[in-house]
Every structure is written in structure tokens, then in C-alpha cells.
Amino acid sequence: MTRAVSEGYDDLARKLDRLEIVNCDKKPFIPDDRFDGALTYEFLSTCVSDLLPSEDAGAHRHIPTLYKSYRKVIAILVMMRYEKHFVNFWEKNTNDRDLPLDQERLRSIDEELWWPKFNTLQYKFLARVYCEETESQQWTDDYVLPILDKVYRNRGAFSEVYKIRIHPYYDRLNFRGDQEVSGLIWHLGCNGRADIHLQQHWYALKQLKTSADAKVNERKLREWHDEVAANALVRKQQHNNYAYNSILPLLHSHTYGKQCNLIFPLANYNLKEFYAKEQKPPNGGHRFKFIEQISRLVPALGLIHQGEIDSTCQWIGLHRDLKPGLPARHANCGFFELM
Numbered sequence: 001m002t003r004a005v006s007e008g009y010d011d012l013a014r015k016l017d018r019l020e021i022v023n024c025d026k027k028p029f030i031p032d033d034r035f036d037g038a039l040t041y042e043f044l045s046t047c048v049s050d051l052l053p054s055e056d057a058g059a060h061r062h063i064p065t066l067y068k069s070y071r072k073v074i075a076i077l078v079m080m081r082y083e084k085h086f087v088n089f090w091e092k093n094t095n096d097r098d099l100p101l102d103q104e105r106l107r108s109i110d111e112e113l114w115w116p117k118f119n120t121l122q123y124k125f126l127a128r129v130y131c132e133e134t135e136s137q138q139w140t141d142d143y144v145l146p147i148l149d150k151v152y153r154n155r156g157a158f159s160e161v162y163k164i165r166i167h168p169y170y171d172r173l174n175f176r177g178d179q180e181v182s183g184l185i186w187h188l189g190c191n192g193r194a195d196i197h198l199q200q201h202w203y204a205l206k207q208l209k210t211s212a213d214a215k216v217n218e219r220k221l222r223e224w225h226d227e228v229a230a231n232a233l234v235r236k237q238q239h240n241n242y243a244y245n246s247i248l249p250l251l252h253s254h255t256y257g258k259q260c261n262l263i264f265p266l267a268n269y270n271l272k273e274f275y276a277k278e279q280k281p282p283n284g285g286h287r288f289k290f291i292e293q294i295s296r297l298v299p300a301l302g303l304i305h306q307g308e309i310d311s312t313c314q315w316i317g318l319h320r321d322l323k324p325g326l327p328a329r330h331a332n333c334g335f336f337e338l339m
Helices: 003-019 041-051 053-069 071-080 083-091 103-109 115-124 214-238 242-246 271-277 284-295 297-306
Strands: 137-139 147-155 159-166 202-208 252-256 259-265 308-310 327-330 336-338
Touching: 003 041, 003 071, 041 053, 041 083, 053 071, 071 083, 071 115, 103 115, 147 202, 202 214, 214 259
Parallel strands: 137 252
Antiparallel strands: 147 159, 159 202, 202 259, 252 259, 327 336
8 A cells, every 4th residue: 555545545534534513312323415626536536446456457447436335345444444355345236225234244345354343334334314104114223314403392192292393415305495385284183383493304203102111112103003004195185186185295204223214394373373462354355265275184084084095004094183283384365284
């Protein structure tokens, strides 16, 4: 290894350390958008012969492959100062798409690598992306959730409600507070209330409360799956029927270790508070619009109480909390939307 290559590794390791940020749970991670500018094509050009010594003069032809598929593996090894071991990953064709590696898989690649250190570092590069998925995601608590801020708001019998902000790079939920929206939006099954102002990149996180009793947790997990299924059913109908747009969309659901989570757009206050401080609709036209928008709740409730996703999956439709204390989100048109 030449002095220039060694200094390049040192410089990269220091740079990666500086790129680390922490989420709301103080778990460190390196955002992909920052990482893209750290381990560059130029860096690989200077060290490729050291990473792949057996290739000799022909090593440079592999730079495009290293850049596309091996940068995170290289970064982990540089942070461990085990760059010389990269050739073992190359020979076993183990690249970024294979991460995370379990202990047995890592041992089969290189027995000298220290598993606890490698495992800690690999998850720094694997923060989860929040997308609008049709099915719930199953994430182990080894992963880092790129939630930068998490503020407790309230709780109900079923869950706790938080205000969260997701790192912009990992936020693919396609819902922003500056959207043109109108109508009354109801959130089926939310016992909590949010009283904060709607902002870009802020969402409402509804988190299932766990219990020390395994049977209670099992029952709550079933209820959570029912709620996900019900919201997914309504979301599917929203693409085909304007009436169903009176339901606030479920943006994302996932399990994280033992936690069960639902993410919705954020509300700024509840309906009761709205009536307490706002003037009533000033004319008959506005009152008619108000009634018309509330009536859009009816087909969605009918769909939920019908309790059927398809011919093979049914459940008992139940709604417990249609009340003025439900969170409300103020629309740009001067009306409001209910969760």
C-alpha cells in the first residue's frame, strides 16, 4: 500500500465519521445523499489496485462495478481499517445488495472480521425508506429509522400518537402539507388527537401500545392488522370513487421490533376545538357544503362495516370513536378535514 492510498483511506474514514447524524432515538446513520459525495469515482481510481491486488494493471476496468455495487461494503471495511479484506467480498460476489449480512454469512466470507463491529457499521448505511406500500413492512430493530424528530402528543386505549419528521431523502410518502386539498377527512379508528400545525415533512405516527402480557399483545397485533387492512381497502377505493376521499389516507405501516406503526398526514387541531374558536359558516352555501362533505363519510363507513376485503378475507367491521374530539386538519379552501 502506498502512502497516498493509506492517506486516502484515513481521509475517507474521517469524512464518513463527520457525515454521521442521529435519529430521534440517538441511533447513528449515514444518509445516502451525503454518502454519495464521499466515496467517489476518483477515490476508487486511486485505490482500486490496492483493493484488487490480484488484478494488477487490469484492476481499473472494475471501477464502474465497484462504484455501482460495492461502495457501502468498501466504506464499512475502511471504517474498520480492514480494506485488505475487501478482496474476499469480491471473490464471493458479496456486494451492497446483500447487506445486511448475518454472522454466519460474514464468517463464510472472512473469519477474521469482527462481527459486532461489522454489524454495527453495516446498519449505519441501511436506514429505511418510507414509501406508500400496499402491504406492511417488517423491520427488525437493528435497522435505523430515519425519523429525526418525534414529539409525543396524546394516547388512546389502543395507541399513542406522535408528531414525526422524516429525513427528506428517505421520505417518499408523496404527501405534503402544501397540497391543494379540500373536504372533510375522517380517520377511522384513531383515539388520539393532534393539536399541531400542518407542515411539510411532518406526519402523524400512531404507535400500538405494547403490554407485558403476551396474549394481550397478540390480540392487539390482530387489531392492528385489521386496521391496516381496513385503511388499505379504503385507500384502494379512493383511486376509483370520489366519495371515499373523505377518509384520511394511511400513508405507510410497518412493524419495528415489537412496535406496530401507522403513518398519516398531520392534523393541526380537533373538530371540537375548531368549533370553539372559529366562526360558524357565514352563509347557506357554506352550510350546504359542510353537510355535503360530512355525507361523504357514509360510503366509507359502509365499506368498513361490510368487513370484507375480498371473497377470501373477512373481518368484523367496528368503529368506536366518531366524535368531535377527532383530530381535524384545516384545508386551504377555508373548510377543514377530519382524521
